[in-house]
Amino acid sequence: MPDWLTHIGLAHFVVVSVLLFVIGLVGVLTSRSVVRVLLLVELMFSAVNLNFLAFNNYLHPTGILLGHVFSIFILTVSAAEVSVGLAIIIALYRARATADMEDYNLLKW
Amino acid sequence: MHWFSDVNNLWVVPFYPLAAFILIVLGRAFTNGKDLFANKGFCAFLTIFATVLGLLHTVFSALPWMFHQGSQAVIEHNITWLQAGDFKLSLGYLVDSMSVMMLFVVTFISLFIQVYTHGYMKHDDGYAKFFSYLALFNFSMLGLVLSTNLFQIYIFWELVGVSSYLLIGFWFKKPSAAAACVKAFLMNRVGDFGFLFGILGFLYFTWNALPGHENVMTWTSYLAQHPDHALLSFHALPAMVQTFATQLSGQPVLITIIAILLFMGPMAKSAQLPLHTWLPDAMEGPTPISALIHAATMVAAGIYLVGRAYPIFQLSHDAMMFIAVIGTATAVVAASIALTQYDIKKALAYSTMSQLGFMMAAMGVGAFSAGLFHLFTHAFFKAMLFLCSGSVIHACEDNQDMRLMGGLGRKLPITHATYLIGCFAISGLLWTSGFWSKDMILAMAKEAPGFEFVYWSLAITAGVTSFYMFRTYFMTFWGKYRGEGHVHHEDSWMTLPLVVLALPSAFIGLLLAGLAEFPIPNLPSFFQFIHFGQAHAEHHTFVEAAFSGVGLLSTIFGVSGLALAFLFYVVAPSIPDAIRKAPIASSLFALFSRKWYFDDLYQGFVDKVYLAFARGSSTFDKEGVDGLVNLTGRAAMGTGSGLRQLQSGKLQTYVAVMFFGVITLTLFLFYCLMS
DSSP states (O other), X not given: OOHHHHSOOHHHHHHHHHHHHHHHHHHHHHOOBHHHHHHHHHHXXXXXXXXXXXXXXXXXXXXXXXXXXXXXXXXXXXXXXXXXXXXHHHHHHHHHSOOBGGGOOTTOX | OHHHHOGGGGGGTTHHHHHHHHHHHHHHHHTTTOGGGGOHHHHHHHHHHHHHHHHHHIXXXXXXXXXXXXXXXXXXXXXXXXXXXTEEEEEEEEESHHHHHHHHHHHHHHHHHHHHHHHHSTTOTTHHHHHHHHHHHHHHHHHHHTOOBHHHHHHHHHHHHHHHHHHHGGGTTSHHHHHHHHHHHHHHHHHHHHHHHXXXXXXXXXXXXXXXXXXXXXXXXXXXXXXXXXXXXXGGHHHHHHHHHHHTTTOHHHHHHHHHHHHHHHHHHTTOTTSOTHHHHGGGSOHHHHHIIIIISGGGHHHXXXXXXXXXXXXXXXXXXXXXXXXXXXXHHHHHHHTTOOBHHHHHHHHHHHHHHHHHHHHHHTOHHHHHHHHHHHHHHHHHHHHHHHXXXXXXXXXXXXXXXXXXXXXXXXXXXXXXHHHHHHHTOTTOHHHHHHHHHHHHHHHSTTOHHHHHHHHHHHHHHHHHHHHHHHHHHSSOOOOOSOOOOOOHHHHHHHHHHHHHHHHHHIIIIIGGGSOOTTOOOHHHHSOSSSTTHHHHHHHHHHTTHHHHHHHHHHHHHHHHHHIIIIIOTHHHHHHHHSHHHHHHHHHHHTGXXXXXHHHXXXXXIIHHHHHHHHHIIIIIIHHHHHHHHXXXXXXXXXXXXXXXXXXXXXXXXXXXXXXXXXXXXXXHHHO
């Protein structure tokens, strides 16, 4: 068994976190559905949370839970954000009768 | 009566008409023209009463004071109006023989013209307004007369201008009247521009001692010694003029220029060439105004000012020559135009202008007393002539064209008689007042070295004057009535002032100039009180000349003018038409009847030069200046419209840009930290 499979370290967590973030980012940039964009934003939040936890464990293997506190805080905020985001999406849908990102171009010059 | 007889109360004279003006204006504003102020008689009464009070003051305090004190007596009081450091402007009142003479002329003539106005404007809608303007004019004119200094006179100078503007445009619904009042205002603006620059120029060179002249008396040192005196006061002018001459001894041209600038004010106000064109047009105003403002008083203010500032003009021989030439040219040109006028008021207006030219020429040749004496006598007979013309126009139902008059002598006997007296007076015949004043000017001009051309031009013009005045007389009062309408009878409110004014027109010259030669004790003579430099010097020259050649010659010219007019307009009325068609005379007639093309010249100047320049400036402003300003706006808008292409409205693009921006910044930061 190769070494990187037997010893799970910081790098693994970071790689997973980067993968999650890039998946989320590519999804946000390419999705047409606004609901999917919202979901993928949540995915990017998870990547960040994972990063916080991994680095907290790496830097303070015993005791201090600074990263944990941060990630719980982010979860709370993102829950609130999702509810507000969904409300906005519903309002947008009512106004424009579409959920397609391409059609939300009110800010165009 | 004690109040009236104290000469120190004379300052109150201008305030009577001012009070009347304010009362009428406010009264009508607060009662909406109802109640007492709707009563025409009441408004007339207020104005006339104010003038009567002024006349009482003049007659009971100023005249006795002057006779008692002699020509050198002066009463002057000043209050400081505004002060900034050493510089202070004062308002005050100055009583000396000159201002007393003008006070008498203004209040006396005003009074009778106001009485006349009651008859003339009886049926006009603006009756009360007219009287309030008359009161305003009286205030301004009396204030001008009593001014102690050049600044104060400038203020009242503008005020009489405003009153004149209001009264010329009194019938402002008539387009010609509206245009005439604007024209009068604009022409006077040109003159006042020079006047103000003259005042400031004079002040500039007398305010402080210039290097090299530390010991001269300047206004600064003068006011430090006499804190109760006024800056630029007439009283101090003779002394200050010495300073002026000393400080500018290296540049006599500058003295002449400043004197001529100062003279521009009188040039416009007294309708001298080339700023005269407003006066004939001013006849659009009601006739009492033409009589009061544009014949007797306001237009004479220019002569009065030249008299007041005489020391300044006397410094420069060239400036005096300029004044004499302008005056003579005005007298000649105006008389020639008067020959061709058919409008009775226009003819009288040009004769006024011509007589003002006589006065101005007199001032120019140094005949100070003669000029002011002519002002004095002219005020009476010209006011009366205008009032006569008003009576004629009234009788002919507002017709002013003499070709449609004629034979009015029987219908208007009093107007006829007084007009005849006026014609004799202005022509200087029969020892009426004009004889004394005009011949005095002629005699002085003849004696003045280097001014012979003034004498000859004026003597011939005097003959022409007689011709055109009797022309109007014969055309109006003799022959058959050529008009169509009914001829109204005279109004007694209008004939009374005519009779009263006829007396001084006939006798005042004899009284104040003629009889002065006889050894009657205590008989006042005009020249005893109004003179510049040596008293009597002018007068004796005059008397010698008048009873030898000058008087005889001018009488011959006058009588021939009268005879020619009789021949042309009574005996053989076909002659004028024949002359008009003769080859050379026809072009002369065109020249005269087109007023020597002055109006056309100004119109052409405005159209071709001024408006072209204005259009050029306007284009420069619109295209050049505005273009530059608009360019900055356009540049901002262009940049904006280029940049806003980035705003695609696609949220995902924004997210991508943001993300890669953050990456780039992070890498940059990283690179910086590493190195």
